Amino acid sequence: MTETGAHIRKMGVVESMRSGADMLCLWRICGNAACRRARACRGRVHLCGPRNYKLLPEGVRGFFELFLAAKQAGIAFDDFKAEVQGRPETKAYAAWRRTAGARLNNKKPA
Ligand SMILES: [Zn+2]
Numbered sequence: 001m002t003e004t005g006a007h008i009r010k011m012g013v014v015e016s017m018r019s020g021a022d023m024l025c026l027w028r029i030c031g032n033a034a035c036r037r038a039r040a041c042r043g044r045v046h047l048c049g050p051r052n053y054k055l056l057p058e059g060v061r062g063f064f065e066l067f068l069a070a071k072q073a074g075i076a077f078d079d080f081k082a083e084v085q086g087r088p089e090t091k092a093y094a095a096w097r098r099t100a101g102a103r104l105n106n107k108k109p110a
Contacts, residue, residue, distance in 0.1 A: 025100040059092025
């Protein structure tokens with residue numbers, strides 16, 4: 001593999017960690033003020049990510065693990081969504097996203 005190829009591959013890993021962190025709204029619980037202000041990961045995601053991930057509600061982590069497993073298994077996102085509909089992990093994740101959104105709009109969750 002060329003140096004450029006390795007570099008691109010590394011960028012891909014960082015980008016996917018970043019999109020995972022943003023999908024999980026890890027900024028909400030990040031110790032880095034820049035992440036909380038930006039409402040997105042602005043730190044070193046390989047350090048922020050694992051630290052913040054542990055602090056997520058159990059159901060949210062469960063959902064993400066299902067999501068990763070489905071991705072690895074090559075399941076299309078729409079099929080995954082249909083499969084996990086109504087599961088407790090899915091409800092936990094939806095609630096977590098909802099409260100993140102509510103906070104974005106400075107509104108209390110209903
Ligand atoms: Zn962060």
